[in-house]
């Protein structure tokens with residue numbers, strides 16, 4: 001059974017948008033793509049803007065693999081924010097699909113947020129992205145993220161340096177983690193939105209199905225609890241997602257998720273001694289999924305091997321969620 005939008009897939013009433021709109025004001029709408037190198041805080045920024053966790057976040061680079069769309073609707077506008085995979089120099093097929101997916105978000109964008117980690121800038125990848133941005137019609141805003149990690153004076157030369165490298169519409173320092181500077185960023189985004197209709201119902205948070213977010217939650221826990229190659233060699237698919245009644249006639253959602261590893265040795269590590277690791281993954285994922293769906297959940301996780309799925313286009317289509325390989 002495919003549930004439509006459960007309670008927590010509805011947009012929260014929380015809003016970092018500060019302006020109070022007058023009723024006669026014209027409606028604006030548009031797409032805002034969030035791009036940048038891996039680990040700069042793109043998904044954290046999406047979650048902060050939405051006021052709830054939609055995209056998974058880990059301290060490891062290359063966490064996000066797909067476009068994650070989150071919708072914010074107010075009386076005056078509707079904005080579809082698009083979080084994307086971190087841009088890097090791809091070394092295998094999954095990575096090249098991730099890069100293609102990220103650049104694919106530039107086509108529809110009205111505004112592009114190019115996010116930098118001020119504590120760890122990466123001039124090579126930034127230059128590559130900037131060359132690409134020169135061919136884009138959208139308004140490009142440079143977002144200097146993680147300002148909570150550096151002393152203020154270190155930011156000044158950055159304004160100078162980046163404005164010489166590209167004609168950004170704005171350069172805005174923020175901390176996606178503390179939301180410092182985020183309201184100002186949103187104000188600037190609003191000014192660049194075109195007039196447009198409301199594309200989605202006002203309480204809709206995403207156009208992606210619940211199954212996707214459930215699989216992502218399990219993948220987040222695996223990424224957090226495993227090391228070396230395993231976080232990158234794991235994929236998760238939700239095979240079954242069904243509402244059942246308990247003996248007391250309460251509703252419980254039964255979920256069966258399959259974790260795919262590339263090798264038998266990786267599968268063993270993910271399962272852990274006596275099933276300890278996968279049990280812990282299941283416990284942590286269940287807590288988050290229950291919060292997300294706002295209902296009780298019975299989560300079963302199986303681990304299996306699909307050899308070299310990251311290199312095989314057919315397997316990638318199935319496990320990576322890339323529609324047009």
Ligand SMILES: Nc1nc2c(ncn2[C@@H]2O[C@H](COP(=O)(O)OP(=O)(O)OP(=O)(O)O)[C@@H](O)[C@H]2O)c(=O)[nH]1
Pocket residue numbers: 037038039040041042043044045056057058059060061062063064065084085086087145146147148149174175176177178
């Ligand atoms: N101190 C600090 N840490 C942050 C901030 N924003 C994000 N982080 C941390 O940076 C790490 C990466 O954050 P993500 O949001 O997953 O980064 P991402 O750009 O989506 O990464 P990929 O999906 O791998 O491309 C996490 O540990 C976050 O908690 C910030 O403003 N300040």
Ligand SMILES: [Mg+2]
Pocket residue numbers: 042043044055056057063064083084085086
């Ligand atoms: Mg991310």
